[in-house]
Amino acid sequence: MRTFLALPLLLSLFAVSHVQAEDAPVAGAQYVELKPAFVGTVGPGPKIQYMKVDVALRANDPAAVPRIEYHDPLIRNALVSLFAHETLESVGTLEGKEELRSKALTAVREVLEEEEGKPLVDDLLFTNLVTQ
Template sequence: MKSWILMLLALSLPMAVVAEEEGDGAAKVSYVTLNPPLVGNYALDGSAKLRVYKADVSLRVTGDEAMKTVQLHEPLIRNQLVALFSQQTVESMGNVESKEKLRQEALKQTQQALNQEEGKPIVEDLLFNNLIVQ
């Protein structure tokens, strides 16, 4: 009989934790998409070949207040990202590993810009919904 009660208690504990978390009023995760997509030139090395990128970027934040703050600072974020993309080379835009490094650097610069403006990084992750380079 005791083992039955212990098993019942063990199974009910995770449900109690889930109920507490749901009732906690935890903030929801949101994605802020930068519209329109970022478009510009990169690898400006003096050659005659024009290189162009198009980046569809989304920023992951938690809570409505964070989403509003990111939207408020979208021009600053866009400026940082355009400057970063325009500094890239053919090699840094050419393969999956390089694009992942670029994504991480874009996240870092976005967080730094928001940290300077708001005192905290706010953005948790930066995602490329689409990244086209020519």
């Protein structure tokens, strides 16, 4: 009788530990916030319009973080150049913001690939994007 009671308990413990392992964050994922935020004018119009972007880079290899931080000036330069070509219309929709995020990730990875021989960054996140 005890075996019948213990079996469901063991199965439920196995199921809980299996679910917790799948929900765990990626081991070693590190975020590098690019500070200060990127602030600049947007669009060619006669009215001055601004865009502020906070960027975080995700690296799944903790050893990549110092290399990313070392190349911060080159990364910032690439992103400033990219953001300078945007308009309010291009970042005014969710699809436009996602496209800009994708372009920014590509730009950062290209810089790191050129300097380090590998992209080092697994993702780029806009933690804040405001236009005015």
